[in-house]
Amino acid sequence: MKKLNIRPFSTPLIIGAGIFSATTGLLMFFVSEDPFKFAHEIVGIGFAVAIVLHISTNWRPFKRYFSQRGVIIIALALMMGVGMVLSSAMLNRGEPEELIMETIEQTSLDRLAPIIGMEPHELMQQLATDGFTVENPQMTVEQISEELDVDTDDILLSVFR
Numbered sequence: 766m767k768k769l770n771i772r773p774f775s776t777p778l779i780i781g782a783g784i785f786s787a788t789t790g791l792l793m794f795f796v797s798e799d800p801f802k803f804a805h806e807i808v809g810i811g812f813a814v815a816i817v818l819h820i821s822t823n824w825r826p827f828k829r830y831f832s833q834r835g836v837i838i839i840a841l842a843l844m845m846g847v848g849m850v851l852s853s854a855m856l857n858r859g860e861p862e863e864l865i866m867e868t869i870e871q872t873s874l875d876r877l878a879p880i881i882g883m884e885p886h887e888l889m890q891q892l893a894t895d896g897f898t899v900e901n902p903q904m905t906v907e908q909i910s911e912e913l914d915v916d917t918d919d920i921l922l923s924v925f926r
Contacts, residue, residue, distance in 0.1 A: 779812070782815050870910075870917050874903070875903055892924070897909060897913055
């Protein structure tokens with residue numbers, strides 16, 4: 766039985782998948798994750814398969830990396846990758862939209878008013894017109910929500926109308 770020669774395919778597969786993964790990874794980082802995420806993940810799986818095929822066809826030269834200083838480079842790359850994953854997991858503070866909403870909810874009316882082009886007393890009047898009576902402009906949207914027992918979204922709809 767003749768052994769299947771995958772050498773002509775493994776390196777071009779790695780090159781192609783690497784270029785695609787690098788490109789979509791950069792686009793996801795700098796532009797938007799939405800249109801690229803699925804393709805990036807699928808090609809990433811293909812990239813992993815191509816790497817395994819490449820290693821299997823080039824096992825002898827590959828072993829030399831572990832007997833020379835290449836092992837240091839491999840170890841450094843692995844440590845950097847693990848470090849990035851761990852730091853990302855530890856620093857994950859949620860979706861940016863959620864962080865923005867939390868920040869707005871924790872902002873006092875006297876600081877929020879100028880952002881929307883109003884004086885604090887004008888914003889308080891607008892809220893009162895919509896049924897949200899506020900006595901102190903230094904209250905946050907969250908505090909007002911708790912005091913009046915209403916959803917913060919209702920108050921924010923009134924603020925940004």
